[in-house]
Amino acid sequence: MKSFFSNTPIILLARIFLGGLFIAAGLDKITDVQAFANSILQYKVVGQLLSMCTATILPSLELLCGLSLIIGFYPRGCELLMTVMLVVFTMLIASALYRGLDISCGCFSQDPNVSKIGYQKILENCGLIILSVWLLLVRNQDINFLHIFRKQPEISR
Numbered sequence: 001m002k003s004f005f006s007n008t009p010i011i012l013l014a015r016i017f018l019g020g021l022f023i024a025a026g027l028d029k030i031t032d033v034q035a036f037a038n039s040i041l042q043y044k045v046v047g048q049l050l051s052m053c054t055a056t057i058l059p060s061l062e063l064l065c066g067l068s069l070i071i072g073f074y075p076r077g078c079e080l081l082m083t084v085m086l087v088v089f090t091m092l093i094a095s096a097l098y099r100g101l102d103i104s105c106g107c108f109s110q111d112p113n114v115s116k117i118g119y120q121k122i123l124e125n126c127g128l129i130i131l132s133v134w135l136l137l138v139r140n141q142d143i144n145f146l147h148i149f150r151k152q153p154e155i156s157r
Helices: 008-032 033-043 048-071 077-099 119-137 145-149
Strands: none
Touching: 008 033, 008 048, 008 077, 008 119, 033 048, 048 077, 077 119
């Protein structure tokens, strides 16, 4: 008997959800690198140079991982990178909360009044970490758009 969580459509939907989330996050940051660099600076962990380097590289990595996960190009690598990114993001948010910073997370919008950090953001990220780890541990890595649209060989009689 197959488990609900090893069901092909559930795995595909989870990959589309997580990949789509990373695509949306990456697209917003790519459109305004300077605003994203300013969001990074608000965390008071890195300086101007490292924030600009991160703001330049991270959105492309998020976008690439999201697209690759949905398409099925190196899914395990994407899931591992996404898990690492989510853990780091969550640790940064927890650190900022601990230090009493009242800042926007910079996740999907660079508007300083949108999406303030808080315990809800940590819980959301923990849920996403669980999802990405589960996808990483799923045995069948063939479940993706490439697999679905690949022409299946005909059975000869």
